[in-house]
Amino acid sequence: MEIEKPGKQHLHQLKQLCNDAGIKLTHQRLEIFRELMSVSDHPSAELIHKRLHKRLPTIAIDTVYRTLTTFDELGLVKKLHIMNERTLFDTNVTIHHHFICSHCKKVTDIYWSDLDNSKLPEMVEGMGKIQSRHLEIHGVCNDCLHKSEE
Ligand SMILES: [Zn+2]
Ligand SMILES: [Zn+2]
Numbered sequence: 001m002e003i004e005k006p007g008k009q010h011l012h013q014l015k016q017l018c019n020d021a022g023i024k025l026t027h028q029r030l031e032i033f034r035e036l037m038s039v040s041d042h043p044s045a046e047l048i049h050k051r052l053h054k055r056l057p058t059i060a061i062d063t064v065y066r067t068l069t070t071f072d073e074l075g076l077v078k079k080l081h082i083m084n085e086r087t088l089f090d091t092n093v094t095i096h097h098h099f100i101c102s103h104c105k106k107v108t109d110i111y112w113s114d115l116d117n118s119k120l121p122e123m124v125e126g127m128g129k130i131q132s133r134h135l136e137i138h139g140v141c142n143d144c145l146h147k148s149e150e
Helices: 011-021 027-038 045-052 061-074 113-117 142-149
Strands: 078-082 086-090 097-101 107-110 136-139
Touching: 011 027, 011 061, 027 045, 027 061, 045 061, 045 086, 061 078, 061 086, 078 097
Parallel strands: 097 136
Antiparallel strands: 078 086, 097 107
16 A cells, blocks of 8 residues: 555546546556656656656657656646756645755655745735745755764
């Protein structure tokens, strides 16, 4: 039995959303979705591609990337651009923020309702319509801190 993680989408949601959007649920898309939901919380397209390769040896990285982008548009995952260097796909679509270890690059979810409910600075509100807010906290995680002490 898999542990339920917050904000994760399920197969029936994928079917429903594809149906509503008029997108064909191909075998490849289904397999990408399955893999996506079984890996760590913030996989890259490369990781999904690598893991799928055994079962779908002909699948191209472009296909994986495009499919993940489609899933992002459907709201099944969130595309993250961390520090402008990597594109990751977040399988948790509830509101949350991230702690990013600058050493091992691990991305950990943070929940921060005070921040989510806080009033934005006036200068931000004057800039236009706000659609979402996402905070990245950068630092060195405990695992890496302890390793460097050894
Ligand atoms: Zn680390
Ligand atoms: Zn996340």
